[in-house]
């Protein structure tokens with residue numbers, strides 16, 4: 001058995017860890033103590049003589065050495081900011097995030113000889129680091145427990161209950177296997193019956209029967225040694241899917257058509273990128289709160305990183321176009337939106353402060369990058385938005401449509417001597433970012449591509 005405690009300093013990882021180790025009769029392994037052993041000096045001295053980077057290097061070595069260890073492992077507060085550490089910690093283990101109010105943390109760590117990591121006052125440093133590490137903490141944990149002003153034994157009791165009974169009582173788990181939104185009810189019922197600790201994730205959409213995400217995610221979970229299962233949730237009302245996800249303690253959701261906008265009002269927090277785009281495609285559930293994010297824009301931005309500052313034409317003014325425009329503006333591109341209904345292009349352009357034009361106004365030599373964010377060319381449609389003679393050689397053409405893998409537009413673009421990026425690349429890169437938000441692990445794009453096959 002491998003139990004990993006993560007969280008900020010002063011949240012009780014060491015004292016709770018010792019209590020848990022005692023109860024389960026397991027060894028207790030504190031990564032900070034192991035680092036001191038390895039370095040032959042206390043942590044303040046490591047920082048003073050060699051700096052934080054050297055400390056992080058030692059931390060990485062120690063955590064890698066614990067990948068297959070059993071026992072209760074307590075990690076340093078910043079360890080989970082490195083996804084490589086999270087990969088080792090999560091490997092065949094259960095990860096528990098301990099949290100506490102910043103004022104309680106400040107009281108607990110007052111008088112410690114550990115050096116500060118910023119030039120801020122202790123109270124401000126706690127606030128700032130908690131803000132910076134929030135995503136990493138929420139992603140790295142299977143379960144989140146507020147240690148507040150509770151006793152060590154009380155917290156250990158709650159973790160023991162979680163490790164024995166799982167996050168949800170058996171009868172409630174059984175009900176999940178009967179919920180009409182669960183497309184794979186029989187399989188879900190078997191999964192929740194077999195092991196109470198298996199954490200559930202899924203895709204919320206209507207329809208989502210043909211989604212590739214279940215295959216991809218279940219392969220990734222197996223690859224990273226995670227006791228997780230990904231399922232499909234299809235219903236006409238996203239509010240009901242979210243209620244179900246809360247009651248079942250579903251850990252993470254991919255959100256797809258038609259819920260990316262509507263889901264936002266059912267969440268506890270929506271991050272700044274998702275709010276600016278006006279859509280959420282990822283939900284992380286931790287400590288009773290649901291956090292909304294958008295990774296679609298990163299799916300457009302990451303494959304276009306080499307075209308920073310270019311002149312870009314985006315076709316379409318719907319949800320995918322909104323994420324695409326946000327991505328291109330982050331790459332300092334000069335963006336023009338072209339749409340069948342010009343008024344929608346105008347409204348989107350006004351929202352983001354860029355140019356707009358009707359579809360017919362496109363001039364190939366005016367664009368270094370072309371993004372198709374319309375469904376034109378999606379199977380069974382065999383039309384292309386643009387013909388080869390409308391495109392200039394050297395232009396980068398990114399077709400967000402991914403069925404078929406080689407769309408009519410991509411074929412025209414190749415004929416014109418353009419660089420082409422297929423829609424599967426958007427799917428791959430948004431999935432990499434979504435998997436990181438939900439698990440804290442950075443899956444390489446090449447692994448995601450391989451696992452989609």
Ligand code: NAP
Nearest residue numbers: 316317318319320321340341373374375400401423426427
């Ligand atoms: P949406 O919100 O419905 O917007 C569709 C846009 O396409 C609208 O601006 C619409 O113009 C335009 N359009 C529709 N039919 C057209 C036609 N025949 N000719 C010209 N323009 C047309 O859809 P969305 O969510 O943005 O998705 C758009 C496409 O992006 C999808 O079909 C999908 O293939 C792709 N996508 C890919 C990924 C990925 O991971 N690769 C992710 C998301 C979406 P009007 O305003 O005039 O109606």
